[in-house]
Amino acid sequence: MGAPKQKWTSEEEEALRRGVLKHGAGKWRTIQKDPEFSPVLSSRSNIDLKDKWRNLSFSASGLGSRDKQRVPRPKAPSSSPSPSPQLLLLPATNNVAEASPPEDCEKSPQDDKTPSPKFSMILEALGELKEPNGSEVTTICNFIEIDKSYKLTDSYAKRALAPMKDPSLKKKDSAKSSKAAKGQGLFTAASPALGAAEAAATKVADAEAKSHLANEHMMEVERIGKMAEETESLLELASELYERCSRGEVLTILQVAHREF
DNA sequence: GTAGGGTTATTG
DNA sequence: CAATAACCCTAC
Known part of the structure; x- marks a missing residue:
């Protein structure tokens, strides 16, 4: 945790959140230029906003659950016959089924294993x-x-x-x-x-x-x-x-x- | 200007 | 010593 060089303050983080809420994620420059957040994010560049948001998202991915998502070092091992890291790029978007009818409310005891x-x-x-x-x-x-x-x-x-x-x-x-x-x-x-x-x-x-x-x-x-x-x-x-x-x-x-x- | 990857520095 | 968060560079 933590590597404070110029650590983000709560105000800055909240401003970033609000900015994303207002303009959406991706409009970093719009957020930075917004008069609402300009005074708070004056010392932060649009790239800083993106980086901060990325770090936030990444931290949130493995939070609140026993989801062990360790990143395998990008260094390719010398000789490994298993070149298939089972990474989920897209969580099966073509599976629209599972309409989850209202009758399966208290059923399905085997869930909460992998929260998206x-x-x-x-x-x-x-x-x-x-x-x-x-x-x-x-x-x-x-x-x-x-x-x-x-x-x-x-x-x-x-x-x-x-x-x-x-x-x-x-x-x-x-x-x-x-x-x-x-x-x-x-x-x-x-x-x-x-x-x-x-x-x-x-x-x-x-x-x-x-x-x-x-x-x-x-x-x-x-x-x-x-x-x-x-x-x-x-x-x-x-x-x-x-x-x-x-x-x-x-x-x-x-x-x-x-x-x- | 944004997205992604990589590097550095600090904390546990 | 490892994990994380800020910083920096490059590609689209």
Whole structure:
């Protein structure tokens, strides 16, 4: 831990998080130039932001779980007949099945073995918030959004070979790539997957303003993490939340975790 | 300007 | 001595 040369302060780190929340991961220069974070990140360059965010993400990958992800030294051993490091580049994005019906709630005793790195990031972020009453759905949705922007764009861009030309419409590009790569039948024509997720965050925020949602802790959040290991599950969850919240319903994290809403 | 890889320095 | 985090260089 730690190698303080010019260690990042809490303010700087929070500014970075907020910047990613606002503009999305990847717009380091936009974040750095933003008048909100300029005074805090004045001493940090856009590259520094990227490096810090990378270190944060990497640390979050092996957090909160017994996931032993040691990096094999990039030095190739002299003579090893096993040139296949079982690295998961893409967590089986073509496996959209596993719809996880609401009946398998208390079943499946054999999970929580390998939480997806995406959710580890979210859990890590939620854990750092350390809200006394637990984290609100808005916060979770925000982090889910970040996650999608950061990881999905990269993955699907490579798969669909769809370079993002328009930086301001990254989400649409991602959604398009997602649909092109898999042909989602879940979200049909109504709303693109990522669009629904974004709308979900907004709608949930609105609903949250009316009445505060329930407060659970890491255990409940972990339950969500178990059932939503895949990004498709995240999108599906966001879509359902969007539908419910659009109708004015108020959902608690517990309900969401048990998927009984 | 961003992403990725590699190197250095500090802490445990 | 190893792991981690900041720093630096290179490629796209």
